[in-house]
Amino acid sequence: MRDTIRFLKGGQTVELESVGPTETVLDYLRLRRRETGTKEGCGEGDCGACTVALGRLVDGKLVYQPVNSCIQLLGMIDGAELVTVEDLSQDNRLHPVQAAMVELHGSQCGFCTPGFVMTLFTLYHAEGAEKSRRTVTEWLAGNLCRCTGYRPIVDAAMEACFDAADDAFSWRASDTREKLKALADGSDVFIGDSSGFFSAPASLDGLAALYGQHPDATLVAGATDVGLWITKHLRDLPKMIWLGRIDGLDRVEDSPSGVLIGATATYQASEAAMTALAPDLGDLWRRIGSKQVRASGTVGGNIANGSPIGDTPPALIALGATLELSSVEGSRALPLEAYFIDYGKQDRRDGEFVTGLFVPRPSANQAFRCFKISKRFDQDISSVMAAFRLTLDEAGTVLEARIVYGGMAGTPKRASATESALTGASLEDPSTWGPAMQALLADFLPLTDMRASAEYRMETARALLAKALMEISGTAPGELRVLARREAGNDRAA
Structure with missing residues (x-):
């Protein structure tokens, strides 16, 4: 059991003992560190002004993804590298993305500019991205410019983002990978006490035990929904259990019979498999939120919260998907359509949580x-x-x-x-x-x-x-x- 979270910033390990269950990355940056380059705009993950990058190991590779820091809980960056706009310039030299934004007049009032820069930073480090204006506009769909300055921003992206990465982050990538591996200690995280805490179990058994003891706790995967409960609904959520450290819960397994999606698999991680399952699913997945939302949001979370306007359940029910739920008493499976009982009511018992989803592949007829x-x-x-x-x-x-x-x-x-x-x-x-x-x-x-x-x-x-x-x-x-x-x-x- 560990009572701290640990992450990298500026190439150094940061360890925090005091982490509130609903404290966001944005508040940590602006209020604790006084790094105000990251802006607060809509407060709901829609405008992109608060975009930061998180670096994580994916199949051994260092991958940077954009996230909305206004709804990303601080505890959820445990084990990751946090990159903000303050981290980009080196030795008084602008990052290539920043330099292109300056040279091509991509900033007007400037409020949204750090968010654009951080999203483009992740495109700069993305492998295999097709060089096209369509790629850029899809990548930037989650960043809004109130001055309508999109053309020069897209021009800057075309100029800077499609050559081999050559910046401080690529130079120290090997060192960063080793440091991230060292942070992955497999320990449960628990910060607080029985009346209020942030927790991140490292196993399904640990989750089942903790949630069995605290069935009133809030389970969070990507926080693209729960984050709004905090910033917009102003709900008091004293007990938070993050599922992102549970080994294997983010699996996406493609087979001839269908696709198995773990509860914490993101839209981005599952997009390729769902596109192969049915082309219309790929079109749907790409219209869910933005790059920031799809990098954090999970299919399991979209189902578990039971929204009547959730994008994925109608498609998954039509395909005959099966949901798996678990608790300390064991696991059970049920047709996804049976999970939704009434508005705001799902077939999920106290202490029970979603662990996965199986989506059958359509047959030839x-x-x-x-x-x-x-x-x-x-x-x-x-x-x-x-x-x-x-x-x-x-x-x-x-x-x-x-x-x-x-x-x-x-x-x-x-x-x-x-x-x-x-x-x-x-x-x-x-x-x-x-x-x-x-x-x-x-x-x-x-x-x-x-x-x-x-x-x-x-x-x-x-x-x-x-x-x-x-x-x-x-x-x-x-x-x-x-x-x-x-x-x-x-x-x-x-």
């Missing part, structure tokens, strides 16, 4: 589609999320349908009446689709809120059903799908 509708393309919550898996015979008759929507009810929900009405319909005969389109009206009674009206949601849900049927049948205009989908082969079974 199954077609899968999913669509996310939101006001903004990037960095936005769904107004309506829809997912469809159809099992077809050789003639194109629907043998089985799994149709799931998010944002249409208090939980992610299957459209059971629509599924029944679509079974037996022919994809070759659109006139047989009508009963399913009508049945959707009986499956849902959506609400009106700030994201969309009830009428909009219902019309959109029906339109997405028609869109999925047209695409799978091959009658949709080609421009509705990306070219890569057409090149993949048989669209009906893609």
